[in-house]
Amino acid sequence: MTDCDYTSDEMMAVSAARALRDGMTCFVGIGLPSTAANLARATHAPGLVLIYESGTIGAKPGSLPLSIGDGILAQTADAVVGVPEIFNYWLQPGRIDVGFLGAAQIDKFGNINTTVIGGDYRKPKVRLPGAGGAPEIAASCREVIVVVRQSNRSFVERVDFITSVGYGSGPGDRERLGLTGAGPKKIITDLGVLEPGPATLEFRLTGVYPGVEIPTVRERTGWDLTVAPDLETIAPPSTAELAALRELQARGGVQSTRSDG
């Protein structure tokens, strides 16, 4: 990259924020998704409805929360409901437009693993936090967007454990499993954007950030990555986007870019 007045993490947050439209309802995971969702609300989507699994509906935090249950979310929400209600009444029937998730490991069909890596389930090499709200967010939101840094350790041919279902083993699986939402539509990374191929549902590269070379993206992908014929070069962050992001982070106190459930 030549023009380095922004970081790849900032580009990722801006790119993810742009994927959200004003007026949408968005079920938000903490970390990168929460940063991007709040950036969207601070810029082009002031009417974005943020829903956190802590039961806060329509939260309007002025700074970035560290957890999904920070007081700022409850104090600025349209409504605060209990946890059974947020999942049963609000998420399960398919009322939410987009689920915005992070991942520890993701595969070419957009299946997410946040449970265990390596070894077997009872004796894993790495024990991850687990499911949280993600399995039902991935199943029931009208669509899903995943925000995750890209590496060949996190982008794998097949996840070690399916915590949250993307397209399973390919076309037809979501229907067969009775998953009501359409599934993951974008994986937004620190290199670019991946979207499912129309026939195979296998994620392929559809956009790169300025200065990112395709071989770099391939090196950091654990499957044989296809590049879409109409590959887009994504516009760099505007001055306004970058200013809004930095202001949010400066007000965030403890700033975290870790993604979790």
Next chain:
Amino acid sequence: MARIVSLAEAVRLAVHDGDTVAMEGFTHLIPFAAGHEVIRQGRRDLTLIRMTPDLIYDQLIGAGCARKLIFSWGGNPGVGSLHRFRDAVEHGWPAPLELEEHSHAGMANRYVAGASGLPFAVLRGYNGTGLASTGSIRPITCPFTGEALTAVSALRPDVAIVHAQRADRAGNVQLWGIVGVQKEAVLSSERSVVTVEEIVDSLDQRPDAVVLPSWTVSYVAEVPDGAHPSYALGYSVRDNDYYAKWDAISRDREAFTQWLEDLQ
């Protein structure tokens, strides 16, 4: 009727070795002081239930109080791993930890079933995930539409422990803000302990509050700041710095052991 007692007495009376214990509070109102008292009293072989084990169960697991964990998300929110939890699962330190793992929706529904006096709850979930084939998750067919759904078994803890903003002298409890599954945890349990920020002469009405009538609660103990480093809306703010600093303590067995000695 709830008895108003000291925290030490509440834990001594309500929590026994081998019990199934649910300490709830979804980021907000986590009953840390009560958890620390369980550690001080040296309880063993507990089955710990909590949607988000958080630092409190990291501490109880590291202290050797737990035999089994029933949970849905075991991380340090916004910071990273719970290293005592990981050490127990990955290396069996200080003791092996049996896991019963769910999603948040599954856990919430298991509490709802317990509070409702039903043996199971039904949800649309788990299909296609690696969690789908465990003992407390089973497929079920809707008798009306034939839809393939998922049943989760009820949670019926021996004791629930929660923290709330306040109680009156009769032991009626009021909590508000993010209320999580605290009501369901108390109503699904055989016994309950509620720690409160303050005990007041009378509770003024709050339209946004959850009320646990005195006759649904076993013991109430006044423990100001009893949720720290979590928080009680209207009384304290979340100590995010403590959560960040816990990472280094939790990561290292020696640092954790020192923390444990300081707690006694």
